[in-house]
Amino acid sequence: MSQHAAPAGRRSPRVAVLLSIVGAPLGHMYAGRARRGILLHVAMTLTALAALAASMEVQSRAPRIGFLLVIPLAWVVVLADAWRTAGRARADAPRRRYQRWWVYVVVWIGLAFVVQPAVYGAATSRWRAFKLGSRNMMPTLLPGDYVMARQNVAVPRGALATRADSTGAMYMSRIAAVAGDVVQMRRGDLLVNGRVVIRSPPFSPADDIQMPEFAWQSAHLAGVDTAGYRPTMFTWGPLKVPAGHVFVLGDNLPGSFDSRHFGFVRERLITGRVEWIYLSRDPATGEIRWPRIGRGVE
Structure with missing residues (x-):
């Protein structure tokens, strides 16, 4: 049966x-x-x-x-x-x-x-999603912006990059200069190899104060007497970017913590290039900022 x-x-x-x-x-x-x-x-x-x-x-x-x-x-x-x-x-x-x-x-x-x-x-070896929590990249990116970044690609000078620090924590900064460049700032104007690449945004003269934490720059000055070097928030350099490194800046210069403070970043710590905003929520109200969704990041 x-x-x-x-x-x-x-x-x-x-x-x-x-x-x-x-x-x-x-x-x-x-x-x-x-x-x-x-x-x-x-x-x-x-x-x-x-x-x-x-x-x-x-x-x-x-x-x-x-x-x-x-x-x-x-x-x-x-x-x-x-x-x-x-x-x-x-x-x-x-x-x-x-x-x-x-x-x-x-x-x-x-x-x-x-x-x-x-x-x-x-998937994450090619693309990754990140959330911006700081004001470093205002007005390009706002706190509460969620972005897509292309990973493991060459990121050119001037592009917005994702980077890791020595602990593995992730940040976003703009690559202002690459190895071999001479970078400096004069009253807020950013110069790379003697050419102005970013014009100064409006800022208060009271913000252009001497910065003791910029003292590291003295070891990398290009053709400047270190004895009289007094870098301020918006006037410093010229600095020669060493091999294997880049110099990064935030777009919100008065409120950004970047290479001006902590020095050059190793190229191997640059992980990718930020491409576009896939979601944006106001961190204070939780409201979705619809007009920002889908925007490309320059």
Whole structure:
């Protein structure tokens, strides 16, 4: 007498959706369509990565926002399909071998500790998201701006870069000068190799005070007598950037903590280039600043 597997019973669409949230293929496994769940999970992951890559290549706001919306939309499609598949599952369908609680646990462990870290690692080696918490980059970036940055690329002079310090903490600064450049500031005008690259923003003469922490600069002066060197917030240099280093500045010169204070930054600590703002929320009110979303960062 042949033996038949017991029926799986009715499948709850709500349970299928919850399992898909825990791990995308799990909802379809519960509904008896494991292969469909795996294929959808792979398709969702590839779609999200492709949308993220495309958002870094376009130059206008609307396409960036459109590609950004593709990512949650792909996730919604998977959840909706899990709901639909579970609702259509026959109550008298035989229980499949993988429809066991311990199989779900094993699959979830594999997703959480193998698949997802591998995908995340591959993605963050090319793109990373950052939140700005300081006023260093005002008005280009505001506290509460969330940005996408392209990782492991050459960042040219003048671009906004992400950088790490010796502890691994991440910051954003503009690369004002690269190795071999001579950089200086005269009453707020930034000069690189003798050419004015940034005109002075309005500032109060009271802010242009002598800065004792700028004393490190004396060892890197180019053609200036160190004995009479008295650097101020907006007048210092000229400094010769050594090999393997860059000089970084914040756009908010009166309130920025940057290379003027702590010195040159090793090139290897520059991790990427900031590209665009994908979300912006006022840290005081929590309100979303809609006009900033999708803006490119120059």
